[in-house]
Amino acid sequence: MSSRIKSYIYLHIAVFLFGFTAILGKQISLSAISLVWHRMWMAAFALLFVPKVWRGIKKIQPVDKKRFILIGILIAIHWITFYGSIKLGNSASLTLACLSTVTLFTSFLEPWLTKTKFQWVELVIGLIIILGILLIAQMGKAFYQAIWVGLLSALFAALFSTLNKKYIKAKYNALSISSLELFAGWVFLVCVTPLLDQSFYNQFTLPKQDIPYLLILAILCTSLAFVLSVIALKDLSAFTSNLAINLEPVYGILLAGIIFKENKELAPSFYWGTGIILIAVFIHPILLRFQKSKINQRVHS
Numbered sequence: 001m002s003s004r005i006k007s008y009i010y011l012h013i014a015v016f017l018f019g020f021t022a023i024l025g026k027q028i029s030l031s032a033i034s035l036v037w038h039r040m041w042m043a044a045f046a047l048l049f050v051p052k053v054w055r056g057i058k059k060i061q062p063v064d065k066k067r068f069i070l071i072g073i074l075i076a077i078h079w080i081t082f083y084g085s086i087k088l089g090n091s092a093s094l095t096l097a098c099l100s101t102v103t104l105f106t107s108f109l110e111p112w113l114t115k116t117k118f119q120w121v122e123l124v125i126g127l128i129i130i131l132g133i134l135l136i137a138q139m140g141k142a143f144y145q146a147i148w149v150g151l152l153s154a155l156f157a158a159l160f161s162t163l164n165k166k167y168i169k170a171k172y173n174a175l176s177i178s179s180l181e182l183f184a185g186w187v188f189l190v191c192v193t194p195l196l197d198q199s200f201y202n203q204f205t206l207p208k209q210d211i212p213y214l215l216i217l218a219i220l221c222t223s224l225a226f227v228l229s230v231i232a233l234k235d236l237s238a239f240t241s242n243l244a245i246n247l248e249p250v251y252g253i254l255l256a257g258i259i260f261k262e263n264k265e266l267a268p269s270f271y272w273g274t275g276i277i278l279i280a281v282f283i284h285p286i287l288l289r290f291q292k293s294k295i296n297q298r299v300h301s
Contacts, residue, residue, distance in 0.1 A: 004235045011232035012247075017225035019251025022092035023259060024217045025083045028210050032083035033193055035214075036076060038206070040186035042218030043226070047179040056176025067167045068177055071160050072184030078156035079185075081149050089146025092256040093266060093274075096249035097136050098150025100277040103284075104129050105158035114166050121287045128280040135273030139266070165233050174230040182226070250278065 028035055047053055060068070085095040104126030111118040137147055168177065206214065253274065256262040 007232040007235040010228040011236065014225040014228040014232065015247050016251060017221045017228075018248045019255065021217060021221050022082075022086060022096050022252045023255050024213050024221065025086050026090075026092045026256075026260065028213050028217070029207055030210060032080050032087050033189070035083050036079040037186065037189045037193060038214055039079065039218050039222055040076060040182050040189065042214060043222035044179055044182035044186055046219050046223045047175055047182065047227070050175055052173060053175045053179050056173030057180055060172055060176065060180070064167060064172070065180065067163070068180045069184040071163050071167075072181035073188045074156055074160040074163070075181055076185030076188050078153055078160060081153035081156060085146045085150035085153055088149060089143050091143075091146065091262060091266070092260065093249075093253045093262045094136070094139075094143060094146055094270070095150045095153070096252040096256075097270065097274045097277065098133065098147055099154050099157065100249055100274075100281070101126075101129055101133060101151055101154040102158045102161070103281065105155050106162060109158050109162045110165070113162050119291075121284070121291050124287070125280045125284050129277050132273040132276035132280070135269045135276065138269040138273075161233070164230065168230065168233055174227050174234075178223070178227045178230050182222070247281070249274065 025032075025035060030038070057065075082095060082099070085098065086092055089095065103122070107119065107122035107126045110116060133147070133151070137144070164177075168174075253262075
């Protein structure tokens with residue numbers, strides 16, 4: 001089995017695990033900041049028990065360590081806005097739909113940050129996704145704030161994924177990179193949480209019903225999923241990675257409908273918009289293949 005096929009498998013396992021994060025986020029009673037604070041330290045702590053993590057961190061060059069620390073901070077901000085959107089709209093489905101705009105943001109960020117050629121196909125896909133978001137926004141003013149925060153979360157997701165792709169090197173261990181980023185994000189939250197959430201210190205005693213959900217979120221849906229996604233990025237582009245991650249809303253929305261019965265609470269415009277977004281995701285490979293065949297025809301003509 002080639003390394004590229006393995007990367008696709010790892011990525012889709014990670015996406016499946018990521019699909020549960022929104023469900024767990026709505027189920028957990030903590031505020032968005034407190035939830036992310038506990039998620040990051042638990043996930044980092046779990047990875048630090050792996051012996052080669054420490055050896056791998058020592059091998060990372062100082063300049064790259066600084067880069068991964070910055071990426072860890074971006075991840076923390078992404079997760080805060082992600083769960084913040086869920087709490088604001090009281091809807092996992094709405095936030096997951098907004099997260100699909102990662103494709104749009106990546107189409108602009110990846111060429112700029114990685115100095116690769118701009119792909120017009122990716123821009124077209126992004127514009128189609130915008131149409132889907134506009135339809136979702138027709139749900140009403142009560143959801144506007146949740147939508148904007150969800151879009152901000154997607155922007156940070158595109159940014160940290162693209163930077164990870166740019167700076168991840170084959171000689172570095174994925175577990176070590178993940179541990180460093182998660183720990184850096186947690187330290188960042190330790191510094192800023194008292195300023196953003198005055199009630200945070202009242203939540204050190206976790207509600208008993210939240211502990212199992214937090215452990216699943218931290219170990220399976222964060223540590224394992226995060227490491228698998230980092231390994232996959234070594235062989236796949238950031239855009240391809242984010243495109244696959246756009247399947248996360250499919251899993252999440254289905255789960256939200258089954259568990260929370262959100263399908264009864266959402267307007268038809270939500271499903272029209274989400275359908276357009278998912279269609280854009282699935283036609284992307286077809287458009288890329290068509291574009292590639294056109295280029296090959298010009299080269300051989």
